Amino acid sequence: MTETITPSQTVGPFFHYGLIRPGQTDIAPSQVPGQRIVVEGRVLDGDGQPVPDAMIEVWQADAEGRYAHPADPHGRGANSGFAGHGRAPTDTAGVWRVTTVKPGAVPHPKGGTQAPHLTLGVFARGLLLRLHTRLYFDDEAANATDPVLASIDADRRGTLIAKGDAAGGTAVYRLDIRLQGDGETVFFLA
Amino acid sequence: MTAAYPADALKAHPSNDYPAYNSTARRHPSRPLVPLAHTLSELTGPVYGHDDVTAAEADLTTRHAGEPLGERIIVAGRVLDEDGRPVPHTLVEIWQANAAGRYIHLNDQHPAPLDPNFTGAGRIVTDAEGRYRFVSIKPGAYPWRNHHNAWRPAHIHFSLFGPSFLTRLVTQMYFPGDPLFAFDPIFNSITDEKARARTVSAFDLDLTQPEWALGYRFDIVLRGRNATPVEDPHHD
Numbered sequence: 167m168t169e170t171i172t173p174s175q176t177v178g179p180f181f182h183y184g185l186i187r188p189g190q191t192d193i194a195p196s197q198v199p200g201q202r203i204v205v206e207g208r209v210l211d212g213d214g215q216p217v218p219d220a221m222i223e224v225w226q227a228d229a230e231g232r233y234a235h236p237a238d239p240h241g242r243g244a245n246s247g248f249a250g251h252g253r254a255p256t257d258t259a260g261v262w263r264v265t266t267v268k269p270g271a272v273p274h275p276k277g278g279t280q281a282p283h284l285t286l287g288v289f290a291r292g293l294l295l296r297l298h299t300r301l302y303f304d305d306e307a308a309n310a311t312d313p314v315l316a317s318i319d320a321d322r323r324g325t326l327i328a329k330g331d332a333a334g335g336t337a338v339y340r341l342d343i344r345l346q347g348d349g350e351t352v353f354f355l356a
Numbered sequence: 357m358t359a360a361y362p363a364d365a366l367k368a369h370p371s372n373d374y375p376a377y378n379s380t381a382r383r384h385p386s387r388p389l390v391p392l393a394h395t396l397s398e399l400t401g402p403v404y405g406h407d408d409v410t411a412a413e414a415d416l417t418t419r420h421a422g423e424p425l426g427e428r429i430i431v432a433g434r435v436l437d438e439d440g441r442p443v444p445h446t447l448v449e450i451w452q453a454n455a456a457g458r459y460i461h462l463n464d465q466h467p468a469p470l471d472p473n474f475t476g477a478g479r480i481v482t483d484a485e486g487r488y489r490f491v492s493i494k495p496g497a498y499p500w501r502n503h504h505n506a507w508r509p510a511h512i513h514f515s516l517f518g519p520s521f522l523t524r525l526v527t528q529m530y531f532p533g534d535p536l537f538a539f540d541p542i543f544n545s546i547t548d549e550k551a552r553a554r555t556v557s558a559f560d561l562d563l564t565q566p567e568w569a570l571g572y573r574f575d576i577v578l579r580g581r582n583a584t585p586v587e588d589p590h591h592d
Contacts, residue, residue, distance in 0.1 A: 168438045171577045173368040173551045175528040175542060178513065180461035184451025184477040185515060212382035225401060225521050235400035237520065251402035272396050285397050285521055292379030294370040294545050296524060298392075318390055345383045355363075355389035356398050356522060
């Protein structure tokens with residue numbers, strides 16, 4: 167007999183002292199191998215205004231494409247000290263930011279691989295249910311053959327692809343999450 | 357392809373497009389969600405349990421020098437999946453207002469007193485049978501500006517992970533018989549009556565401790581996997 171699940175409710179505006187802890191924006195401790203990157207962006211509402219009370223959760227594979235999780239057959243070998251999970255609240259300008267290592271390509275169930283990506287959950291006052299999206303990197307050739315990107319209308323794919331900037335040394339990838347309206351981010355039903 | 361996590365369960369959730377809750381107006385996606393097959397990225401998820409959660413974090417009444425004001429409560433239950441299987445060793449995080457209906461958060465401007473002996477945040481990892489138990493203070497109702505004379509029913513925020521990215525849940529636990537239910541758009545955004553009832557805890561005399569605290573039972577049901585993997589008949 168299948169039971170009704172407990173439904174979602176909004177995270178509300180006052181989650182910070184319950185969910186945000188020091189160190190959550192630093193996903194990969196310094197000993198974790200891989201290319202160190204900064205990922206940042208704004209969360210914007212349907213008026214293009216910053217959303218200052220959102221929280222982004224990040225889930226990712228390590229630099230070799232392994233998830234630190236028992237469901238990944240290669241996960242046992244995942245880099246020690248790398249949990250692959252981060253949380254970042256937005257600030258008054260709607261900006262969120264994490265530091266991490268760039269993930270490797272991960273397998274796709276129909277064969278082949280998926281281009282390197284972060285899985286993102288978006289929470290905020292006014293969102294009754296978490297939004298689920300992904301962040302890809304603009305300098306990855308594998309984007310061209312990624313099955314998930316291929317499943318999205320070409321004119322909307324760009325909403326998932328962060329633009330890299332290596333001018334300052336450490337590569338910074340930027341992607342705004344637009345909840346509604348022009349350039350609305352692709353959100354998934356999974 | 358049959359999804360590892362059946363999509364039927366998602367019907368219990370509210371829609372993000374729910375006009376009675378004003379903050380949704382400019383924040384809900386206007387384009388349809390894009391279907392995503394479940395890959396390793398979705399079937400895995402954050403694993404806690406080797407974390408730094410301490411036993412003291414499950415008692416919100418002993419985090420300061422003195423005892424907080426209010427009605428002491430025990431909130432306990434099990435975390436289960438859709439088939440009634442326990443979800444062991446998963447992180448449960450909670451946060452709440454104090455007995456006067458005031459959050460310690462800087463942005464809470466409700467003119468009710470803060471309690472120097474109450475922060476209102478707790479964590480626990482479920483045991484091998486999916487059980488958890490918090491001790492706290494019953495939170496007060498508080499006003500918000502969604503509409504004229506709008507008050508939120510008393511609630512405790514809950515955050516859970518479960519075994520994958522797809523089982524992640526943030527919700528709110530309510531108290532039985534709250535007279536504010538009928539007027540609260542957040543509670544009523546859950547349109548299915550059975551699903552709405554899932555968010556309401558039950559007073560439990562067995563959980564209640566004589567001369568000490570009232571007990572409320574709150575079982576949480578997370579999305580579940582198919583019991584056995586279903587192979588695509590066209591690819592066998």
